[in-house]
Amino acid sequence: MKTSPAQALLAGLLPSVAAQSCPDYSSYAKTRHEPFSSGKHAHASMRPAPACRTFNSSTVESLLTNTTAAIADPDLARLFQNTYPNTLDTAIRWRGHTASNPSEELAFIITGDIDAMWLRDSANQLLSYLPLLEPDAAPNNPDSIASLYRGVINLQARYLLTSPFCNSFQPPAESGIPPTTNPAASGDTVFPAYDSAKVFECKYELDSLASFLELSAAYYEATHDAAFFGKFSWLDAVQALLTTTKAMTAGTYADDGTVLKSPYTFTRQTTRATETLANDGAGSPVRKTGMVRSAFRPSDDAVLFQFLVPSNMLFAEALARAGLIVAELEQGEKAPKGLAEDMAAFSKGVREAVTKHGIVPVLSKNGTGVETVYAYEVDGFGAAGLMDDANVPSLLAAPVYGYLANVDAVYQRTRARVLSAEGNPYFMAGSVISAVGGPHAGPGMAWPMASVVRILTSDDDDEIVRVLRELVGSTDGLGLMHESVNSNNASQWTRQWFSWANGLFGQMILDLHLRKPHILQQSFQ
Structure with a gap:
């Protein structure tokens, strides 16, 4: 190019x-x-x-x-x-293009003044141009919005195959841009370990994985270019993503009370509580619910309770949409049989778990009764965080990413609390x-x-x-x-x-x- x-x-x-x-x-x-x-x-x-x-x-x-x-x-x-x-x-x-395949487009997008690419940010940055996304008039058109989408999807797939628990990555080797030093992460202790020449920061955030699926689905729905997803490493990245998220549905304890080893741990020497996790990096205990754990929020701040409801909402919605791509690839024998069905079932289970555990009773604003709203975070033991955070996905943004309609009754009650100094400590x-x-x-x-x-x-x-x-x-x-x-x-x-x-x-x-x-x-x- x-x-x-x-x-x-x-x-x-x-x-x-x-x-x-x-x-x-x-x-x-x-x-x-x-x-x-x-x-x-x-x-x-x-x-x-x-x-x-x-x-x-x-x-x-x-x-x-x-x-x-x-x-x-x-x-x-x-x-x-x-x-x-x-x-x-x-x-x-x-x-540019992948060194080993000149037909595989790559695009490295920064969110601002750091030479690093966040999965969530880069996906959302491109989603702003979704109204302009259409099939290319000519193959591999370097000046099209579709080319940017393909380049970011391909690079995100590489990142997920490199370190699926991480949220922010270094420039690809093909760019010639040197890795950026991240002083804040220099003393991090993270499991699984990662290569700092490829990863800028390794905070596990469910919304980062969901954003990859959301961006992929947006490209497919606008262009109907299913063939693109069967050409390079997208399917491998989806399967790595599924392995990661299914592992993060586990609770803290086995049925006999044994403490299970967490698939991900993170600790950082810091003066800010939002920059590290409790319990030697495993986070606060959770009970298996069907939702997927997240260690950090879309703000890159640590969660209080690991079942982050808006991130599970986005994941469920994006997983179902991306599953339609896989279903079309299965018809052409370009994807493993049963993968689309597995994605649909996983999405359905997360939705059901959000409804069962993410909707909680609260005292009504007038103090005369009880009403139900979406919690921001829950732990499966009954604890819930009643707030919202500005970064998307948020509870406020649930209709924006298609999880529900803005007229939904529970959403409307949640929205009223989120936009109230009496109902949201961060309004x-x-x-x-x-x-x-x-x-x-x-x-x-x-x-x-x-x-x-x-x-x-x-x-x-x-x-x-x-x-x-x-x-x-x-x-x-x-x-x-x-x-x-x-x-x-x-x-x-x-x-x-x-x-x-x-x-x-x-x-x-x-x-x-x-x-x-x-x-x-x-x-x-």
Whole structure:
């Protein structure tokens, strides 16, 4: 595959003179650049010059132009222009092919200012461009969104075959990009062991495995290209994933009370409780329920109770969808017979376990009775964590990833608690933005990502307009979505470059353009 100037620059292949013309985006994104939007927030223009973008797509540019024309508010329009293409503009760190097979595409996508690829983040970054995904007009078209999807799926499959318990990985050897040192992980004690030349961090997160399946299913449903999944190592990766997740359905104790060896353990020398696991790395005890354990949340924070309900929701849904790919491959004798049936049964069992153990009784908000809601985490012994975290998958986002409809009664009760300071200890109410946060950034720090999910799961115009107005005013003039923002002070925020959140914001605007176009004609001044 021919390497573009921007890709060569990012891979360190061009001379220093060229590098000076394309600034490091982690620094570039900290400074406001003209022209500013004409609204009261005067949002900066934050896209790099076309020659410095890591992926250029005429389809994306046309969509930006057409959708922006439907947005009346100048600050909101600038936010959409900056955010939606951010992954393509800045985060396609390298593209190429497998050394042993020139027809196997690879794509290495970073989430921001670290040269590492998170399974969950890279999958979600591409899912923002799902409306543009279609079959290639020509085979191996290097400039298509479909090519990016294939490249990421192939590389994620390699990662899963390398270390299926790990969440974040080093650049592939073919890229020529050296491995990135991770000081935080230097003293980690992890079982199974991993190679730090291939793995950036090894926090076992169920949602990472589920995201691989979700991305695969999205590609298949949009392109109907089942043949792709039978060509390389996707099927092997799926079977490694199933082996891993089935092992993580085990409880802590055998029937006779014997303590079972955990398939995964993790300890880290740290001052933060969310960065390590209890009981010598095995985590808090669990009783076998049919759900799959997760050691860490989508935020990369340690769980309290290992059955993380939203991650099990996403896993069940994505596993069922990916099973349809396997079923088609079985018809062509390209997959082992019975694998699709096994995936469907596993998905069904996880769903049943979520319903049985993940829905818990709580005192109603008025204190006069009991109602049922989804817990965030459970342990199978009766303990439950009643909260939500901003990162997806979350309880709030369950309709976004297709587990249930937003009109579901239990979901609606759960949603009301999640979006309440009385029902969710990590709901950050403030004068600038009121949104779900989490222990990753700490109390008082609301996550714009959660506000975007709130809009995606709402049919209430008043709620959507109110939350959208908060988002427009939450960027400190930079015109990009931050990881978190002080709920009472927009000038205090974390991460100026967070491509996943940016893409999700753009995805939300496209959703409103289809679902509620009249809202985009309003002023948010």
